[in-house]
Amino acid sequence: DTAVSQTPKYLVTQMGNDKSIKCEQNLGHDTMYWYKQDSKKFLKIMFSYNNKELIINETVPNRFSPKSPDKAHLNLHINSLELGDSAVYFCASNPLGAGGKETQYFGPGTRLLVL
Amino acid sequence: KQEVTQIPAALSVPEGENLVLNCSFTDSAIYNLQWFRQDPGKGLTSLLLIQSSQREQTSGRLNASLDKSSGRSTLYIAASQPGDSATYLCAVGSNTGKLIFGQGTTLQVKP
Numbered sequence: 559d560t561a562v563s564q565t566p567k568y569l570v571t572q573m574g575n576d577k578s579i580k581c582e583q584n585l586g587h588d589t590m591y592w593y594k595q596d597s598k599k600f601l602k603i604m605f606s607y608n609n610k611e612l613i614i615n616e617t618v619p620n621r622f623s624p625k626s627p628d629k630a631h632l633n634l635h636i637n638s639l640e641l642g643d644s645a646v647y648f649c650a651s652n653p654l655g656a657g658g659k660e661t662q663y664f665g666p667g668t669r670l671l672v673l
Numbered sequence: 674k675q676e677v678t679q680i681p682a683a684l685s686v687p688e689g690e691n692l693v694l695n696c697s698f699t700d701s702a703i704y705n706l707q708w709f710r711q712d713p714g715k716g717l718t719s720l721l722l723i724q725s726s727q728r729e730q731t732s733g734r735l736n737a738s739l740d741k742s743s744g745r746s747t748l749y750i751a752a753s754q755p756g757d758s759a760t761y762l763c764a765v766g767s768n769t770g771k772l773i774f775g776q777g778t779t780l781q782v783k784p
Contacts, residue, residue: 562716589770591770598776599760599776599777600774600776601717601762601774602774603771603772603773606769606770606771608770613769613770614769614770614771648716648717650717652770654769654770659705659722659724660722661707661719661722662707662719662770662772663719664709664716664717664718665716666715666716667715667716
């Protein structure tokens with residue numbers, strides 16, 4: 559029973575291409591997140607959605623566009639991929655508004671390599 | 674702007690030792706503080722969450738403390754085992770759900 563799943567697990571592509579990463583959670587949570595972990599293992603939030611509505615949008619290039627078709631899915635589309643986009647992208651979810659009592663549940667990550 | 678720092682960056686101990694990992698943050702107005710574990714090539718697993726009104730949380734051999742006034746949290750691991758080898762991440766949470774992470778402490782427990 560996978561709680562937070564991401565596809566694909568690995569993604570190797572050329573500079574300039576457009577790619578998407580999909581995330582799904584079966585926990586019934588209403589909030590989902592995207593994080594980027596760089597080559598130095600530093601993890602930083604990119605976006606979050608609550609019930610399909612964008613609530614956090616960090617300083618991320620507009621080549622990155624999150625899309626939430628429903629509260630169980632949050633996909634990440636990246637246009638015109640650059641070498642610096644190579645990283646591990648993690649999706650997470652939690653029931654926001656639980657008084658700070660609920661942790662975030664992370665997916666296994668998508669390893670993106672831009673050549 | 675909240676910044677989270679973890680010391681040390683790496684730690685190697687023999688099996689059976691008790692150890693402490695440190696986390697400091699610059700803004701004491703936090704919603705919660707969380708400790709995660711990350712194994713190589715894997716996602717993050719939540720270990721402990723301390724709400725801003727709490728001072729500590731315990732789970733098995735793990736104990737995390739929180740001192741907001743000094744901007745510090747510690748993760749205490751008792752009787753370390755080789756299976757505890759991983760990277761430990763501290764994260765400060767806000768009421769929007771945003772987590773700000775430290776850069777982690779990579780722990781190696783030698784048999």
